[in-house]
Amino acid sequence: xxxxxxxxxxxxxxxxxxxxxxxxxxxxxxxxxxxxxxxxxxxxxxxxxxxxxxxxxxxxxxxxxxxxxxxxxxxxxxxxxxxxxxxxxxxxxxxxxxxxxxxxxxxxxxxxxxxxxxxxxxxxxxxxxxxxxxxxxxxxxxxxxxxxxxxxxxxxxxxxxxxxxxxxxxxxxxxxxxxxxxxxxxxxxxxxxxxxxxxxxxxxxxxxxxxxxxxxxxxxxxxxxxxxxxxxxxxxxxxxxxxxxxxxxxxxxxxxxxxxxxxxxxxxxxxxxxxxxxxxxxxxxxxxxxxxxxxxxxxxxxxxxxxxxxxxxxxxxxxxxxxxxxxx
Amino acid sequence: xxxxxxxxxxxxxxxxxxxxxxxxxxxxxxxxxxxxxxxxxxxxxxxxxxxxxxxxxxxxxxxxxxxxxxxxxxxxxxxxxxxxxxxxxxxxxxxxxxxxxxxxxxxxxxxxxxxxxxxxxxxxxxxxxxxxxxxxxxxxxxxxxxxxxxxxxxxxxxxxxxxxxxxxxxxxxxxxxxxxxxxxxxxxxxxxxxxxxxxxxxxxxxxxxxxxxxxxxxxxxxxxxxxxxxxxxxxxxxxxxxxxxxxxx
Numbered sequence: 001x002x003x004x005x006x007x008x009x010x011x012x013x014x015x016x017x018x019x020x021x022x023x024x025x026x027x028x029x030x031x032x033x034x035x036x037x038x039x040x041x042x043x044x045x046x047x048x049x050x051x052x053x054x055x056x057x058x059x060x061x062x063x064x065x066x067x068x069x070x071x072x073x074x075x076x077x078x079x080x081x082x083x084x085x086x087x088x089x090x091x092x093x094x095x096x097x098x099x100x101x102x103x104x105x106x107x108x109x110x111x112x113x114x115x116x117x118x119x120x121x122x123x124x125x126x127x128x129x130x131x132x133x134x135x136x137x138x139x140x141x142x143x144x145x146x147x148x149x150x151x152x153x154x155x156x157x158x159x160x161x162x163x164x165x166x167x168x169x170x171x172x173x174x175x176x177x178x179x180x181x182x183x184x185x186x187x188x189x190x191x192x193x194x195x196x197x198x199x200x201x202x203x204x205x206x207x208x209x210x211x212x213x214x215x216x217x218x219x220x221x222x223x224x225x226x227x228x229x230x231x232x233x234x235x236x237x238x239x240x241x242x243x244x245x246x247x248x249x250x251x252x253x254x255x256x257x258x259x260x261x262x263x264x265x266x267x268x269x270x271x272x273x274x275x276x277x278x279x280x281x282x283x284x285x286x287x288x289x290x291x292x293x294x295x296x297x298x299x300x301x302x303x304x305x306x307x308x309x310x311x312x313x314x315x316x317x318x319x320x321x322x323x324x325x326x327x328x
Numbered sequence: 329x330x331x332x333x334x335x336x337x338x339x340x341x342x343x344x345x346x347x348x349x350x351x352x353x354x355x356x357x358x359x360x361x362x363x364x365x366x367x368x369x370x371x372x373x374x375x376x377x378x379x380x381x382x383x384x385x386x387x388x389x390x391x392x393x394x395x396x397x398x399x400x401x402x403x404x405x406x407x408x409x410x411x412x413x414x415x416x417x418x419x420x421x422x423x424x425x426x427x428x429x430x431x432x433x434x435x436x437x438x439x440x441x442x443x444x445x446x447x448x449x450x451x452x453x454x455x456x457x458x459x460x461x462x463x464x465x466x467x468x469x470x471x472x473x474x475x476x477x478x479x480x481x482x483x484x485x486x487x488x489x490x491x492x493x494x495x496x497x498x499x500x501x502x503x504x505x506x507x508x509x510x511x512x513x514x515x516x517x518x519x520x521x522x523x524x525x526x527x528x529x530x531x532x533x534x535x536x537x538x539x540x541x542x543x544x545x546x547x548x549x550x551x552x553x554x555x556x557x558x559x560x561x562x563x564x565x566x567x568x569x570x571x572x573x574x575x576x577x
Contacts, residue, residue, distance in 0.1 A: 193421055
């Protein structure tokens, strides 16, 4: 690594660390949201971007994770450190069921995507009828004092959640980077590009696709546990809703599917865009309902039309042209 | 000594269509055998049965005495059978090197070793200077060689080639023949090729078998086989097999 690059990284790390001290409450909550979406997006990207398996129901895994750890805390006072293992196990069990069934019977492409929506939707409906989990009225975790870091129960001030989200985002980034350069990464990309050709090279595509779904569901569940303890309330209508799945996948799609930094760049741009549009409209005094959604939609359209591979690959290419021109 | 590959009485029908009927064939270690025959003769079906894409209705396929019929394509590959696709299927978004690394990872513990071996194979096939390009930027002859490189990277004992010469110019074809014979001589694998390009068949194959209407009608050296009236008739129709033997085009 060049000293210049190392310096830039150190500066970025320092900036991220002191951010809660400098930014206001609003900025910290925005940053926490960005980091959460980056984590969930990274998990989705592992399955779609790496292994080519399109999931349109990732809210399912996030929701299962959130509800598992949330229920343990709500009913038995068991904190997230133990709860996260249960959450991951539950989420992976569901992933094993869906992935196992789908891949065993050769369900792929669009049909696989439809299957993921179906599972998320009927889980949403089922959870509406489970009174133990609060049903449609929701489950509320006790909101404790906000001024002190209680790590054991994961209760504390907003800055604690910011650091947790930061650790999760960086942790998943690191894991995905490792996986990308491993045998799994190569096999996943081969399956994504051409499954029969991958199989002809001796790759047990069933096993490796299932692994992608399992790892993705586990990471999603972890982000779900974070969500439960950060939001403190869980409603099936919100947690499992299709719009949540879309929210998760928009980041990597806009940032760059299959790239490591795409999910982070995408969630950053989308969140700032969405909030920026709201701010702008408030400042202009426009109160026409739906204006925000229209502007947001137009911006997304712009990205998809002009940067079909996503923002990050375009940025990366521009940076390389820039540095190439300088060194030449 | 048991042959490397034994195909015994294999038949396959698709609904009412009889694609293969009682085909038997044996192939020894290091042997190069070509399967020829007119369009619709059942060559591709035969190929698909060998590499596990479809299952035979009757008969057995054995590799070193062990049955491989009924296995999945990846399991067949794991037993030591590498294949190419007639219509090339590169991993377009990956670099040329990564394409081959995917194959080389089979039987290699670490990525570093796989890369090393993949690079050596690219070197042998004259693709080393294109290793960092995306596979989709390659020309057709290069893609054909990449297809070959990927299959070779899995360290096959038996290499199945599905029309690797199709679409190549004669000089490109000769070049690929040279590369293949060199590699085959050094690595010692057996080759079964389906081929329409007789120029390549003559240059490569020690033995040629002819399929017609799903049945094996001839087996011998290229010259022997092409003189047989039944073979000439299968290509050109019965009236074209006079007493004076002509080689089919």
